[in-house]
Amino acid sequence: MPVTxxxxxxxxxxxxxxxxxxxEWDEELAVALATQIGITMxxxxxxxxxxxxxxxxxxxxxxxxxxxATVGGIPIKELxxxxxxxxxxxxxxxxxxxxxxGCV
Amino acid sequence: xxxxxxxxxxxxxxxxxxxAGRKIAFICSKGNLDMAYPGLILANAALGEGVEVHMFxxxxxFDMINKKTMGDLKFTMLGNTALHMPQGLxxxxxxxxxxxxxxxxxxxxxxxxxxxxxxxxxxxSGGHLWACRLSADMNNxxxxxxxxxxxxxxxxxxxxxLTDGAQVIFI
Numbered sequence: 218m219p220v221t222x223x224x225x226x227x228x229x230x231x232x233x234x235x236x237x238x239x240x241e242w243d244e245e246l247a248v249a250l251a252t253q254i255g256i257t258m259x260x261x262x263x264x265x266x267x268x269x270x271x272x273x274x275x276x277x278x279x280x281x282x283x284x285x286a287t288v289g290g291i292p293i294k295e296l297x298x299x300x301x302x303x304x305x306x307x308x309x310x311x312x313x314x315x316x317x318x319g320c321v
Numbered sequence: 322x323x324x325x326x327x328x329x330x331x332x333x334x335x336x337x338x339x340x341a342g343r344k345i346a347f348i349c350s351k352g353n354l355d356m357a358y359p360g361l362i363l364a365n366a367a368l369g370e371g372v373e374v375h376m377f378x379x380x381x382x383f384d385m386i387n388k389k390t391m392g393d394l395k396f397t398m399l400g401n402t403a404l405h406m407p408q409g410l411x412x413x414x415x416x417x418x419x420x421x422x423x424x425x426x427x428x429x430x431x432x433x434x435x436x437x438x439x440x441x442x443x444x445x446s447g448g449h450l451w452a453c454r455l456s457a458d459m460n461n462x463x464x465x466x467x468x469x470x471x472x473x474x475x476x477x478x479x480x481x482x483l484t485d486g487a488q489v490i491f492i
Binding site for chain 1: 330331332333335336362365366369370371431432433434442445446447
């Protein structure tokens with residue numbers, strides 16, 4: 218797995234650029250990751266990203282879009298506005314987590 | 322095999338032009354509970370990938386958007402050899418109800434929503450729902466009878482126009 222440096226953080230990533238070690242992540246890095254994909258973090262973005270991190274800690278899996286909506290309480294429509302086109306993958310990327318594997 | 326790389330970080334190509342303009346149309350023609358799900362699951366997945374999605378409900382698929390039936394689709398063992406049970410059992414009273422509630426439970430256990438809520442999620446994700454004109458006329462149904470997020474009752478020709486350049490999946 219490549220090691221790369223982003224904003225002074227040395228991080229391990231897979232071939233697509235997703236972090237492979239979630240412990241290398243912090244909120245400062247999240248801002249840099251978001252910037253890479255053209256996203257400016259707002260309070261709304263933070264509540265989604267913090268939910269992903271918390272849920273991953275508890276469940277051991279990246280939540281699907283549906284889970285962010287039903288358990289995290291952030292409407293799907295808003296997720297599509299904040300993380301356009303591919304919200305589940307974009308959120309996982311910014312949160313330093315693997316892509317979600319669930320189908321729904 | 323790790324190498325240190327201080328050149329620009331690897332960035333996922335979320336918005337690459339490769340998939341830009343991709344469009345998928347799902348024709349839902351079945352009203353059985355088990356046959357409602359493939360279209361819903363794939364449409365939802367496509368939306369999550371930024372693909373434009375249209376769902377066209379026709380014939381028995383109308384039951385998925387008919388307010389009277391959409392929450393009450395059924396699953397039957399009859400004629401389904403994939404269950405590997407004697408076919409005669411499926412015809413006994415109460416078997417369809419039992420099979421339906423078992424399937425519903427398995428689906429709910431995986432946090433997959435029921436049909437009405439699934440459609441709501443698809444619409445919230447930007448999906449478009451269309452009803453078939455002929456099916457509506459055959460059953461004397463109007464837009465008032467249908468799930469309120471259905472955008473219109475359209476003809477076969479309208480559907481062909483609408484799906485210009487789309488990939489079409491018939492279920």
